[in-house]
Amino acid sequence: GAVVSQHPSRVICKSGTSVKIECRSLDFQATTMFWYRQFPKKSLMLMATSNEGSKATYEQGVEKDKFLINHASLTLSTLTVTSAHPEDSSFYICSAGVGETEAFFGQGTRLTVV
């Protein structure tokens, strides 16, 4: 199946700093990628839809200036958590759609803000 690579898998950062998470589609072109956040024992929460060459579409309640999304090419989308705080600590996952029947996920990024 299609491969989506997400990096880094784990990151620890200090409060107030910014963290960039990359999501790459390795063997296909993804015009649309999705960014999710998942709290422990909770379901996936869609944060935003990343569209290649245009602005991302954010879900209600997600701060655009805090979670910056860039989708500059058909194989790369990035999520930057700016001025991170401990409450931003979470598991972040990206996915990319392939045709009608599937969305493959990256490996996820465990962010811990100390």
Next chain:
Amino acid sequence: GQNIDQPTEMTATEGAIVQINCTYQTSGFNGLFWYQQHAGEAPTFLSYNVLDGLEEKGRFSSFLSRSKGYSYLLLKELQMKDSASYLCAVRDSNYQLIWGAGTKLIIKP
């Protein structure tokens, strides 16, 4: 509003069969997905149903009834490695995935 319901946790015995149910109320329907997620890892795709009926794929099968807003995932010949969370997701009329909270499956020897 949109809603996906599935049991929070289930326990089964190695070698047995388990059925995980999922009911949904969504704005439109464009397919239902089942994913497996091990702790600390991203979900992995298991199955996709868009028409009524049973889709079989090895030890795993998935069933859909659109009129009832109901699906189940059937796992046969359970193995210890099947211990994971199983997520049900429905794609709505806007082609957005609506996720259930997941069912944690515990396999006992």
